[in-house]
Amino acid sequence: MMEGLVKVSIDINGKKYTDDVEPRLLLVDFIRDIARLKGTHIGCDTTSCGACTILIDGMSVKSCTMFAVEADGRKIQTVESLATDDKLHPLQEAFWEHHALQCGYCTPGMLMSSTFLLSRNSDPTEEEIREGIAGNICRCTGYINIIKAVKDAAGKINAGKETE
């Protein structure tokens, strides 16, 4: 191992990625450059925009606020994990339906924040959705369609649970 490097092993979307990294390597750079999962984006350097939002052990986190070494041994989910076998996640379905994205740069972060929100609150009010995505900036859509999409997805997920 090169001097000063630390061995890090992170489970991302069910796959283990191991590498020797500088202690100062940001988690977002580990995800993008080492795991080469480019869906997680970078939109700022002050942990303000949420474009880099992921889930760590189920908790939503801005991956630019953490060092990769802090995520050693933990389980991460990124936007790439949402669709399975090319079947969209209900949130992705709803975002599509409601044209809740334009340039799509904020979308992965929005989806991960919304996933977290719905995991904690399966039937959020509009206010709760606004609160849930308060840390995610979108410069294109004006948020209204995103809020509608999250609400709609929650409804569909719940309806699906009832029929199960």
Add this chain to the structure above:
Amino acid sequence: MPQKAELVVEKAPETTAAFKYMGTPVKVAEDLIPLQGKGQYLDDVEIPGTLYMAYTLSPYGHAKIKKIDTSKCLELPGVHYVLTGEELKANMDPYMQIAPPPSGNLKDYPLAVDKVRYYGEPVAAVVASNAYIAEDAAELVDVEYEPLPVVTDAEDALKEGSPVLHDSVGNNLVWRGVWDLGDAEKALKEADYVVEDTVKTHRYAAVPLETSGVLATYDQSVDTITVYSVNQMPMFSLPIICGALRMPPSKFRMILPPNVGGAFGGKIINFTHITVVAYLSKLLKAPVKYVENRSENIMSGTHNNERIFHVKLAVRKDGRVTGAYMKAVDNCGAYPRYEPAGAVIWAQVVPGIYDVQNVYVDFSQATTNKGPTGPVRGYSRIQHNFMWERMMNRVAQKLNMDPAEVRRLNLIKAEQMPYEGPSRTIYDGGDYHKAFDTLLDTIEYGKWREKQKEARKQGKLIGIGLSAVIDSGANNFAQVKIINPHFPASGSMEVGLVMIDQFGTLVARTGTTDQGQSHATTFGQIVSEVFNTGPENVVFQQGFDSISNVWAAFSGAYASRSAVMAGTALYYAAIRLKEKVLTIAAHALGELESDLEAKDAAVVSMKTDKKLPLGDIATLAWLDVNKLPEDMEPGLVSYAVYKPDFTYNMPDEKKRVNNTLTYSYAIHGTVVEVDPETYEMKILKHGVVSDPGFMINPLVVEGQEMGATLHGISAALMENLEYDEDGILLTSNFWDYLVAGAKHMPDIDMKTIVTRSTSSVLGVRGVGEGGGGPIGSIVNAVEDALQPLGIKLLSSNLSANELYSKANKK
């Protein structure tokens, strides 16, 4: 290319009912890509062996560079190179200037030469083996500065004795022009009232969520620099860059990745980054990448023009405005990089939405020690629209009339359409009264006026504000000749290419570049319509590559032009291709062309029901070519360059020209409540009624209008680039430069009324910039709310702090 010399194409039919694929809110197929994290944005493009660049930035607003010591920086392991302005100056020419001399003598380089002129100006570019090292190393460049006096205000900058930014110019004036249209002086003389005031617009930025970035690589085998960038007008920027680097544009390949994370005008003057990175990649014979960090994007991405107006309106007793006389001064920051275009672009909307033919404008633009300005969503019209909307309220106050009444009285009438404004802009149809009345209903104007009365009795501060904007689209470059008659550009053009591949799939390309405007789906709908074939048979190629895309020198997505310009070019190209397809089919089927129609990826005979799939026609055209009609050129490629007629194509001696092809418009209404203790403002209601013309895809158009509304709200209530007297930007990151989030965005009641554009082929109008509509309605509403306190507002940006201190000063 198979092209007919003469092409007569009817305008698209009048009613939406005539269409099958256009005019419907088709879900945006390309959304599926970023939704799954599969998009490719600039920073996702990778080339092995890439080096990373970072800038050393100026900590001063204005200072002489006495010495740059790069030794410490070069000692850091992993550092490959440090570039300074001095080296660049020796190896490139300064960028061409739009303005004629003396301000055209200004020397603009992408790195500071001899002195810095704004806070955050790049002084050196450091290249290292990774981005972390590059950023560390940039901090190690040791620059010795000698601070100089600073000027941040444009009016001050034009005063005798002001610090001068560019010695080669001699003063800070970029350009000055007078528009003397109709007879404003007479109107003022004959007016019952002269309503006079000062209006100011503040400085904010485009801030797309993805910042600008560049990846350049030099290919020795073909002596070509390949540049991946996010530039919005790649083929217009190319000669600017190549002129400076003294190389032919054909040796410079411009690529845009399939996804660009928003732009809003803020990705045009980033040609400075492209120049530096391209230069370094050739010098170091290695791929070099640079992605702006957010602070860099806020400091010198693109700011919009701050403007101050001193206005006098000629007003009749009944509230009719008969003339306007104004002096306007624009603050363009340290370098005019697209400026002084902004000094004429406001003239797209000279009378706003009102019927005023006598207008006198004395317009100046000045350089100051602030970041460079350029196109920001609603470029230069925001300011002018805002001025009109503030002044209409002043008229109402003076005459003690309802501001809605004053507006209604002055609106251009439907029967005056198409309306020729005093500067020969041709407003291409619309029903402003209908839109206005619809807006009043939408926000329940009358009811809120009643509520306001009640609220005031209880000490509550509720206000209602209105504003209207003209959102002009598809620019005529000839307007720049007002600034410089020798500027070698006029008119507009865009290219569409439609082809059918070997298996019969329709393929479309154009020179516009998508930044989130859903071009693939929208343009696919146009091709579908012409071929009467579902979207599954149409492939639109996203992204841009100057060696494989079609392009015109003006190609790009800016000035709300894509649907109008590229849409029309593709419509023409598709019709041309269909003609050839029908000719081949007629020959193969032994039928008359007039009995054939294109339908569902085939050509069918209306007479015999015989059918020939596009795949079979493609086989004939591309492979089995001896079976083609005699003399027919093989292949199925059609190409059309659309160059619109603006009627008044070139400016006359009075600076009159039709500056854009379409003029969409929107009316905004806001109800706010201001907390009487904290002066926090809360939007209780916001309505928008707009007329985008025929909507190829209503889902997309409404999305654009909603986005523009967000930008306006954010600009009025949050975003503010605040400089101190030393020229230091106090708001240079997302902690200080606040943009609206989901909690700040009120519910928006949005409606569209549609009248076809009288000047565009498809009846569409350019939309999406929105002209800053909500800014006027919010400021008017807040001032209305504060009326009991007698507080008068000046600027287009409001903060609770400022209101509080105004209220407590009294």
